[in-house]
Amino acid sequence: MPSLSKFLAENRALTEKEADWLQHLVGDWNLVSDLLRSDLVLWIQSAEGPRAVAHCRPATGSTVYYEDPVGTLLEADTDSEIPALLEGAEPLCEPATIEREGREATGLLVPVRKDGRTLGVLAAERPVSEGGRSTNEIRQHELGLRVLRMLQSGAFPIEGAPIPPRRGAPRVGDGVVELDGSGVVQWASPNALSAFHRFGIEGDMEGITLAELSTDVLQSRSPVDESLPLVLMGRAAWRSDMQARGGTLSLRAVPLTEKGQRTGAIILVRDVTELRRRERELITKDATIREVHHRVKNNLQTVAALLRMQSRRMKSDEARDALSEAMRRVSTIALVHESLLQGSEEAVHFDEVIDRCLRLAVDAASATVHRAGAPRLTESQVEVRTEKHGRVGSIRAEEATPLALVVTELATNAVEHGLSETGGTLMVRSERIGSHLVINIEDDGEGMGAAKPTGLGTNIALTLVQGQLGGTLTWQDRPEGGTRAVVDVYLDPLTL
Incomplete structure (x- = not known):
C-alpha cells in the first residue's frame, strides 16, 4: 500500500506547503483519536474521487476498522457528505449513525482547512456505546471536540510547535489535565491525579493554578527547564520534564484556541521516572565504553611507539623489519578502536x-x-x-x-x-x-x-x-x- 507521502506527492492539487501541513496533522492526530476514542480517517480529493490516505486507531478505545481503509476510494453511490465538504461546503457538525463492517457506529466529518482552503476531510468514527459514558470519557470527548474545531479553522496542528526529541512522550491514556485561559485546573483524569500525587502534589487539584501546585514541590537545587513555566500555564505547545522527590514527570501542553484567542489548554502528563533512570544508565554505559576504547587505543599506540623505538636500535635488518611489521599491525588495530570512539554504536x-x-x-x-x-x-x-x-x-x-x-x-x-x-x-x-x-x-x-x-x-x-x-x-x-x-x-x- 502506498504511503501518505506518495499519495500527497501524486496529488497535484496540493502545494508542497499544504502537503507538509497534512503530514504534520497525521504526525500528531493520535491526540484527537485518543480524546474522542475514535478511529480517524483522512480523505483527500484524487483524480478518481475522494480517497482515504491515512488512518489512526485510538489507544483508549476499540476500533471500528479491522481492515485498514487506506487507499480506499469512496464509492459513487455512497450517501456521504465527504465530496461536498471537499468542495468547501460547511459541515453539519452533528454525529451521524453509520455502519462499519457490519456494526453500528457514529461518525463525525470535519473539513481540514489551512488559510481558508479545504485540504481534506477528517472522519472521526467510533462504535456505539451500549452503556452510559463516564465523567472521564465525557470530559475527554469535549476536549477532543474543541481540538476538532481548531482543526476546522486551521489552528491545529499548531504551526511551529517544536517538540523536543525526548522519548516517553505522554499520551491521553497516561493522564490529562484541562486548564482554563489563566492556567487554573478545571479537571484532571484519574491517571493524571495519580501521577501528580506520586510527585508530591496532594489533595484536589481543581480550582488551583497548576504552576502554583508544581512550584511547591520542585527541587530547589535541580535545574529547571526554561520552558516549564510556559507548559504549566498552557501558553506554549511544548514538552518539558519536571523533577522532584526522585521522580520525573513528562508534560506536554496543547493550547486550545477559538477565533485566534487562547481559551485554555490540554496538559498531557506521564510518569517517566523509570525511563529517565534507564536513559541515564545507558548514557553512563556509553561513556564507559568510549573511555575503554580510548584507553585501548592509547595503549596500542604506546606499544607501537615502543616497537618503533626498539626497531631503530636493531642492527640486524631482519629484526628491524620484523619489529616494523609488528608496529604496523598494532597501529592498524588502534585505528579500529579510534573509529569506535567517533560513533554512538558498537559499529x-x-x-x-x-x-x-x-x-x-x-x-x-x-x-x-x-x-x-x-x-x-x-x-x-x-x-x-x-x-x-x-x-x-x-x-x-x-x-x-x-x-x-x-x-x-x-x-x-x-x-x-x-x-x-x-x-x-x-x-x-x-x-x-x-x-x-x-x-x-x-x-x-x-x-x-x-x-x-x-x-x-x-x-x-x-x-x-x-x-x-x-x-x-x-x-x-x-x-x-x-x-x-x-x-x-x-x-x-x-x-x-
Missing part, C-alpha cells in the same frame, strides 16, 4: 578505516617508496598513488579488527612486491550487497607470474579471512598488468 564506518590503512601501508611498506602528496625523502624513491572505489559501510566491531588487518597486510604486500621498484597505483575496490562483501586490493605493478604469495603477512591474512571472517582469499593476475587480491566474506547482520 565501525569501515570506509574511513580503509583510507587510513592505505596511508599506513604505503608509509610503512618500504623506504624506496613514498605516498603521493607526501614529501620525497630521496630522489630515488618511487611514487605510489592510492585510490578507493565503492563503499563498505558500517560493520560490527568484532569483524572490523580482522578485516582492517587483512586490508593492511594485502596493501603492504602489494606495495612491497608489486610497486616498490616501479611505483604505480594501489587500488581498493569494494562491493557490498546486504551482508555479502567483496574487497579487491589491486596494484598495477609487475604481477605475480607463476609465483604464489608467501610470507608471514600472507599467512596472517589467510588465517584471519578463513578463520575469523569465514570467507575466502584468492590472488589473480590482472589482464592489464599487476596483481589482484580478492577478499570474499559474509558479514554478520549489524544490529543497532
Whole structure:
C-alpha cells in the first residue's frame, strides 16, 4: 500500500506547503483519536474521487476498522457528505449513525482547512456505546471536540510547535489535565491525579493554578527547564520534564484556541521516572565504553611507539623489519578502536578505516617508496598513488579488527612486491550487497607470474579471512598488468 507521502506527492492539487501541513496533522492526530476514542480517517480529493490516505486507531478505545481503509476510494453511490465538504461546503457538525463492517457506529466529518482552503476531510468514527459514558470519557470527548474545531479553522496542528526529541512522550491514556485561559485546573483524569500525587502534589487539584501546585514541590537545587513555566500555564505547545522527590514527570501542553484567542489548554502528563533512570544508565554505559576504547587505543599506540623505538636500535635488518611489521599491525588495530570512539554504536564506518590503512601501508611498506602528496625523502624513491572505489559501510566491531588487518597486510604486500621498484597505483575496490562483501586490493605493478604469495603477512591474512571472517582469499593476475587480491566474506547482520 502506498504511503501518505506518495499519495500527497501524486496529488497535484496540493502545494508542497499544504502537503507538509497534512503530514504534520497525521504526525500528531493520535491526540484527537485518543480524546474522542475514535478511529480517524483522512480523505483527500484524487483524480478518481475522494480517497482515504491515512488512518489512526485510538489507544483508549476499540476500533471500528479491522481492515485498514487506506487507499480506499469512496464509492459513487455512497450517501456521504465527504465530496461536498471537499468542495468547501460547511459541515453539519452533528454525529451521524453509520455502519462499519457490519456494526453500528457514529461518525463525525470535519473539513481540514489551512488559510481558508479545504485540504481534506477528517472522519472521526467510533462504535456505539451500549452503556452510559463516564465523567472521564465525557470530559475527554469535549476536549477532543474543541481540538476538532481548531482543526476546522486551521489552528491545529499548531504551526511551529517544536517538540523536543525526548522519548516517553505522554499520551491521553497516561493522564490529562484541562486548564482554563489563566492556567487554573478545571479537571484532571484519574491517571493524571495519580501521577501528580506520586510527585508530591496532594489533595484536589481543581480550582488551583497548576504552576502554583508544581512550584511547591520542585527541587530547589535541580535545574529547571526554561520552558516549564510556559507548559504549566498552557501558553506554549511544548514538552518539558519536571523533577522532584526522585521522580520525573513528562508534560506536554496543547493550547486550545477559538477565533485566534487562547481559551485554555490540554496538559498531557506521564510518569517517566523509570525511563529517565534507564536513559541515564545507558548514557553512563556509553561513556564507559568510549573511555575503554580510548584507553585501548592509547595503549596500542604506546606499544607501537615502543616497537618503533626498539626497531631503530636493531642492527640486524631482519629484526628491524620484523619489529616494523609488528608496529604496523598494532597501529592498524588502534585505528579500529579510534573509529569506535567517533560513533554512538558498537559499529565501525569501515570506509574511513580503509583510507587510513592505505596511508599506513604505503608509509610503512618500504623506504624506496613514498605516498603521493607526501614529501620525497630521496630522489630515488618511487611514487605510489592510492585510490578507493565503492563503499563498505558500517560493520560490527568484532569483524572490523580482522578485516582492517587483512586490508593492511594485502596493501603492504602489494606495495612491497608489486610497486616498490616501479611505483604505480594501489587500488581498493569494494562491493557490498546486504551482508555479502567483496574487497579487491589491486596494484598495477609487475604481477605475480607463476609465483604464489608467501610470507608471514600472507599467512596472517589467510588465517584471519578463513578463520575469523569465514570467507575466502584468492590472488589473480590482472589482464592489464599487476596483481589482484580478492577478499570474499559474509558479514554478520549489524544490529543497532
